[in-house]
Amino acid sequence: MGKITFPKDFIWGAATASYQIEGAVNQDGRGESIWDRFSHTPGKVLNGDTGDVACDHYNRYKEDVQLMKELGLKGYRFSVAWPRIYPQGKGQVNQKGLDFYNSLVDELLKAGIEPIVTLYHWDLPQALQDIGGWDNRDVTDYFADYAFKMYDVLGDRVKKWITHNEPWVVAFVGNAFGEHAPGYKDFALAVRITHHLLLSHAKAVQAYRQSGNDDGGQIGITLNLTPVYPDSDSPEDSEAVQFQDGFQNRWFLDPVFKGAYPEDILEFYQEKYNAPVIRPGDMELIADNHIDFLGINYYTRAVVKKGRESGFDSVEHVHPEGKYTEMGWEVYPEGLYDLLMRIHRDYNAPNIYITENGAAFKDDKVVDGIVDDQDRLEYLKSHFEAAYRAIQDGVNLKGYYVWSFMDNFEWAYGYSKRFGIVYVDYETLKRTPKKSALWYRDVIADNGF
Numbered sequence: 056m057g058k059i060t061f062p063k064d065f066i067w068g069a070a071t072a073s074y075q076i077e078g079a080v081n082q083d084g085r086g087e088s089i090w091d092r093f094s095h096t097p098g099k100v101l102n103g104d105t106g107d108v109a110c111d112h113y114n115r116y117k118e119d120v121q122l123m124k125e126l127g128l129k130g131y132r133f134s135v136a137w138p139r140i141y142p143q144g145k146g147q148v149n150q151k152g153l154d155f156y157n158s159l160v161d162e163l164l165k166a167g168i169e170p171i172v173t174l175y176h177w178d179l180p181q182a183l184q185d186i187g188g189w190d191n192r193d194v195t196d197y198f199a200d201y202a203f204k205m206y207d208v209l210g211d212r213v214k215k216w217i218t219h220n221e222p223w224v225v226a227f228v229g230n231a232f233g234e235h236a237p238g239y240k241d242f243a244l245a246v247r248i249t250h251h252l253l254l255s256h257a258k259a260v261q262a263y264r265q266s267g268n269d270d271g272g273q274i275g276i277t278l279n280l281t282p283v284y285p286d287s288d289s290p291e292d293s294e295a296v297q298f299q300d301g302f303q304n305r306w307f308l309d310p311v312f313k314g315a316y317p318e319d320i321l322e323f324y325q326e327k328y329n330a331p332v333i334r335p336g337d338m339e340l341i342a343d344n345h346i347d348f349l350g351i352n353y354y355t356r357a358v359v360k361k362g363r364e365s366g367f368d369s370v371e372h373v374h375p376e377g378k379y380t381e382m383g384w385e386v387y388p389e390g391l392y393d394l395l396m397r398i399h400r401d402y403n404a405p406n407i408y409i410t411e412n413g414a415a416f417k418d419d420k421v422v423d424g425i426v427d428d429q430d431r432l433e434y435l436k437s438h439f440e441a442a443y444r445a446i447q448d449g450v451n452l453k454g455y456y457v458w459s460f461m462d463n464f465e466w467a468y469g470y471s472k473r474f475g476i477v478y479v480d481y482e483t484l485k486r487t488p489k490k491s492a493l494w495y496r497d498v499i500a501d502n503g504f
């Protein structure tokens with residue numbers, strides 16, 4: 056592909072999340088989160104790593120924003136730690152927590168960087184988990200109250216909001232697979248939680264419309280969407296694709312855009328798990344609170360075939376020959392094009408932002424003190440090209456936030472996986488742009504490559 060130039064005002068950014076970078080977990084009145092509890096539980100996180108210090112962004116944010124400015128970032132996606140605002144999840148507000156995010160937003164605006172704020176990126180206040188967490192329907196109201204507080208405090212300057220980051224991961228990885236906080240292995244619980252997450256999303260959108268701070272503002276949700284391909288053209292493999300696409304993608308896309316769960320998956324869940332628990336009015340609330348944009352986190356595709364067991368959910372993942380990242384995820388930029396075109400075609404999405412895309416690689420080659428992450432540079436370049444093709448074919452893609460601005464706490468993998476375009480030395484906490492960051496700086500300056 057020759058030189059490409061993205062649309063004027065395309066937002067080139069980078070993304071992070073509170074628990075993964077902030078550290079300072081006991082500073083300035085922050086309450087405990089489910090990730091504090093989970094990471095401090097032996098055996099849950101590789102090497103016993105925790106987010107206690109992470110990148111110490113809470114104390115180094117001015118330095119980090121300065122580095123973002125030097126790289127020329129147009130946008131920065133970060134999340135608010137709910138336990139910094141409401142240490143008990145509700146009730147007493149922690150002013151020092153509000154002060155931090157107020158100051159961070161001011162630093163970003165001074166640097167000419169537009170903030171896009173995620174309200175929930177997995178660090179639920181432990182006090183709410185102690186009363187059932189997302190399985191307790193009351194938590195949907197506590198989330199809306201927390202959201203309203205953030206709109207009130209930051210809404211005059213923050214004009215792009217994301218209610219949830221990846222409700223599928225929150226529900227299933229944390230409550231069905233047991234690999235994330237709070238660590239349950241109960242599929243029916245996970246299905247119930249998906250409904251409460253979507254309900255809380257709708258209530259947070261409603262709160263935004265009522266906040267009086269939504270003038271010129273936009274609110275959306277970020278979904279981890281994975282295009283699914285069949286291993287063969289057999290009817291069995293097509294059925295496996297139908298389930299996997301429904302389980303991972305349509306279960307969230309349909310309610311958000313069409314106000315109803317996909318019939319095939321709903322029927323399957325009701326029969327097998329007697330879930331979700333939907334009250335009268337719930338679907339109308341979800342249907343009536345439209346989003347202004349969809350955030351898409353894209354990393355890789357899925358290739359599936361019918362599994363050995365019987366049943367709609369009998370799916371086996373296939374791993375084709377090709378290049379893989381350190382997470383074992385196939386490098387498949389075409390999947391981003393196919394996904395964007397599908398969302399455009401099937402859901403007529405309003406504005407779309409890629410709210411996360413990036414890769415973990417070994418980062419073990421250093422030239423003149425700079426990590427020579429050519430593999431990450433090429434990963435990003437090929438995905439930018441796929442995004443560009445989608446824009447040329449009519450997709451309303453308005454921005455791209457690379458995951459991640461800097462190396463950080465990679466959940467159950469701890470600090471063993473590096474996604475950053477900026478290298479973090481965890482001994483000294485020194486930040487050093489990698490080759491990919493210096494290349495990205497030029498892409499941003501030229502609005503293309």
Ligand SMILES: CO[C@H](O)c1c[n+]2c([nH]1)[C@H](O)[C@@H](O)[C@H](O)[C@H]2CO
Binds near residue numbers: 075279280354355
């Ligand atoms: C299939 O990947 C998921 O969509 C996904 C990947 N990632 C995510 N979601 C999370 O939003 C980030 O907090 C992770 O650090 C990041 C890298 O693992």
